[in-house]
Amino acid sequence: MRIDIVSIFPEYFAPLDVSLLGKARRRGVVDVRVHDLRDWTHDRHRTVDDTPYGGGPGMVMKPEPWGEALDAIVPPGTPAVPRLVVPTPSGRPFTQAQAVAFAAEPWLVFACGRYEGIDSRVVEEARQRMPVDEVGIGDYVLAGGEVAVLVIVEAVSRLLPGVLGNADSVTDDSFAPGAMETLVEGPVYTKPPVWRDRAVPEVLLSGDHGAIARWRRDQALRRTVVHRPELAAKIDPDTLDADDRRV
Numbered sequence: 001m002r003i004d005i006v007s008i009f010p011e012y013f014a015p016l017d018v019s020l021l022g023k024a025r026r027r028g029v030v031d032v033r034v035h036d037l038r039d040w041t042h043d044r045h046r047t048v049d050d051t052p053y054g055g056g057p058g059m060v061m062k063p064e065p066w067g068e069a070l071d072a073i074v075p076p077g078t079p080a081v082p083r084l085v086v087p088t089p090s091g092r093p094f095t096q097a098q099a100v101a102f103a104a105e106p107w108l109v110f111a112c113g114r115y116e117g118i119d120s121r122v123v124e125e126a127r128q129r130m131p132v133d134e135v136g137i138g139d140y141v142l143a144g145g146e147v148a149v150l151v152i153v154e155a156v157s158r159l160l161p162g163v164l165g166n167a168d169s170v171t172d173d174s175f176a177p178g179a180m181e182t183l184v185e186g187p188v189y190t191k192p193p194v195w196r197d198r199a200v201p202e203v204l205l206s207g208d209h210g211a212i213a214r215w216r217r218d219q220a221l222r223r224t225v226v227h228r229p230e231l232a233a234k235i236d237p238d239t240l241d242a243d244d245r246r247v
């Protein structure tokens with residue numbers, strides 16, 4: 001997969017060099033290219049923002065550097081076209097299902113807005129030649145799109161074949177399409193079996209895989225009801241068996 005990121009703070013993306021994603025980049029599984037939006041300005045101050053039409057506080061990102069950046073990264077008329085992802089608190093909520101869909105794309109371009117956002121004509125024009133998704137990562141406002149892009153890139157890249165050590169672990173994730181779609185994961189334990197007088201639940205040491213799966217599902221259901229009642233309300237009652245209903 002190829003990932004291009006355009007930002008006025010390229011240094012925000014240093015974390016993409018570490019951990020599993022860093023390793024995947026070095027192995028060539030993911031090709032991440034970070035670009036400085038100011039490379040597409042032409043004035044002495046490398047200006048990327050201006051006052052908003054209609055008045056009001058803050059500044060808006062000018063369309064010209066964005067237009068030139070997108071033209072340089074996605075030359076008009078070339079057959080391969082990426083998905084453009086624009087993080088914004090007013091976008092559609094980013095979910096695990098969206099991460100799975102992005103992970104199936106060969107090429108993603110991220111446009112990080114700052115200040116009050118990017119002049120709307122940029123997305124409007126980009127839509128003429130590539131699919132565009134405006135995505136929000138939560139109901140709070142960040143100072144810019146950079147951290148949201150880090151979140152999205154991490155959620156997407158760990159789903160790519162060859163990035164995580166254990167491919168199975170993604171199917172057990174909270175929200176993973178399938179059995180976990182409307183559930184959060186329950187608690188996990190490792191050695192030692194007793195720590196500060198606290199024993200690991202006995203069933204996990206039993207070797208009874210059926211009982212362990214049952215216990216994990218019960219725990220996931222319980223946690224979902226307590227921590228995420230709005231998610232629990234979405235569970236289709238027809239997907240619950242008699243044991244689930246007891247939980």
Ligand code: ADE
Nearest residue numbers: 087088089136137142148
């Ligand atoms: N930019 C600022 N806040 C954001 C949010 N919550 N999600 C995505 N992008 C953002």
